[in-house]
Amino acid sequence: MPVCPKRYLFYIAQNYAYAMLRPLQQVIKARGDAVYWFLEGSEVDPKHLRGDELCWQSVNQVIEWQPDAVFVPGNVVPSFIPGLKVALFHGFDTGKRKSEGNKGHFAIRDCFDLYCTQGPSSTARFQELAQQHGHFEVKETGWAALDPLFQTQSGNPFDSTDGRKTILMCSTFSKHISCARQLFDTVKRLTTSGEWRWLIQFHPKMDPEVVAMYRSLESEHCQFIETDNVLPLLTAADAMLCDTSSIVLMFLMQHKPVVTFNNKMPGPHLYNITDESKVHQALTHVLMQPPELINAIKQYTEHIHPYTDGHSSERVLAATDELLAKGTSHLKAKPSNIVRHLKMRKKLAYWKL
Template identity: 80%
Template sequence: MQRVFRNRVEQGLSTKRYLFYIAQNYAYAMLRPLQDAILARGDQVYWFLEGSEVNPNHLKSTELRWHSVADVIAWQPDVAFVPGNVVPSFIPGLKVALFHGFDTGKRKSEGNKGHFAIRNCFDLYCTQGPSTTGRFQELAKQHGHFEVVETGWAALDPLFKPMADNPYMSQDGRKTVLMCSTFSKQISCARTLFDTVKDLMATDEWRWLIQFHPKMEPEVVQMYQALCDEMPNAQFIETDNVLPLLTAADVMLCDTSSIVLMFLMLQKPVVTFNNKVPGPHLYNITDAAEVHHALTHALTYPAALMQGIADYTQSLHPYRDGHSSERVLAAVDNLLAKGTSHLKAKPSNLIRHLKMRKKLGYWKI
């Protein structure tokens, strides 16, 4: 990787080549702020879509895509950015982990799984804030084959910049409730709260926006779609970009989904149902009968709750300048400049990489 970049520079090809390696639709919105920063520098971006769960129709007409691994390898990217968990070792370039969400803490009992799982794929982790950076730095010392730099999460850059023409903003002065839910049946609030939400929608007190994790079971999606079709004050939204929804809402109703933490970054209250890691930053309830009271009280922005949110988000993601993308690129530039010879070799993970070769249909050495 390091040798390839230097040779291209020696040939007068000073622009860097960045690959966006994605497997889920939510990655589009997460990576576009970084794409904007890259293009502003005059460098190149190509997308590579892995698997059947990512829809190519979400690509914009101006965005470039490689259709095969062979194309990617022939192009020789300097860097592969990944908002997921794994990337094949045969993809060229520096492998950079950007994360697809915040650490909700729901899997802390399982040690270093979940957000902190080290799958031996990456050279650099760009962490979101102090609450996770320290642990990743400890893991870097333990494993020795990657670096860690706290940059903030590039996906949130648009959240801290003016957002024009948001179609989800209230037009009649009513408060807007955004209901979200994770797909895991064990912690999802969607089924349990369906009747309660239906009754609240019927009162016409608030506007409702409903958005679920893309892996939500189809039956639940259909239930809420049908409900929103019946209610003039409700809208069910399937989107690859949740940021306009977060901006438009006044309060969120959710469970233990990581989208809760994204919403908190706007210093707005969240009512959670049976959250697995409750704290002073959340208005957590355990009974569906409490939903109306909880939402009503949260919308008064109580001082203790808002202070809890402020304290929590300062540790989670203290960057509010909208320039985390630039910090990511600076961290990558630094590692490209010094190379990776100081890092240990990654474990081979032979079985995983054989599976990925089979999945991608690529067997060349």
């Protein structure tokens, strides 16, 4: 008998999730299964949907469709959305949330049946939490969002042939750890000099005032980019200037150097500085690809994401299908978080029982 196509829902709450899930979507469609998107709220812009991407407009439609599994590159998903709930994460653990007084990457919010972890550094802790809580499984798959980083790509709009090195500057939106305001005058001076080509991209929640400041730097030497897909920027740059944003770890996957400013978890894999007057010196140094730094980067990335084959999406689907086949009867019931449950119902204007 023919096998019925599986139904997979992509539940997203931020624009950057589009690019994170598209590698997985490509694999799902290639094997003949169905994908629909669901956009949680006003922070997700439907204009980023492509012409061939399908989207449910209401919770009622999702429930009627009855997805087999729901993939979430975020922190929460409503319990009233049907299907196996799979956490895919929206970044790596940089430690910045620990400084804000919560568990960050390892927070268990009682929403998921399966966590697809990125590498040994996250798998071991989630396995401990799985034993402690008992209501979810853990499978190390690699991060599907990075698959294109390890596959041959062509036509990168941010590539250049002018011979200069390219610096990518990024920053998180959290004011107390963002480098953007403090480094503005320095970056303005460096972009004006023309020594390097600059690409600048910030977290979508960045203060609009800061965005306007950096937009003013646009010139033949500097381009400010707002995008839902940062991977082409990562591949186009030779070095990065950043703070404690998780995009730092994505950039390191290419074994390229990063200069961080006041990073909250510095280590030998980063060239961290605390004095803005050292930015030029630091970038000049890392662009020389110092062997000690590059070796430290390689060791570090092996620990957080050892998968460089570009097939993490396939591993995510295999782990999901395995749990679908096995079922979840062996897992404990999830705790009922009434407050969160009501907040999600209010946000999605869904009150049916």
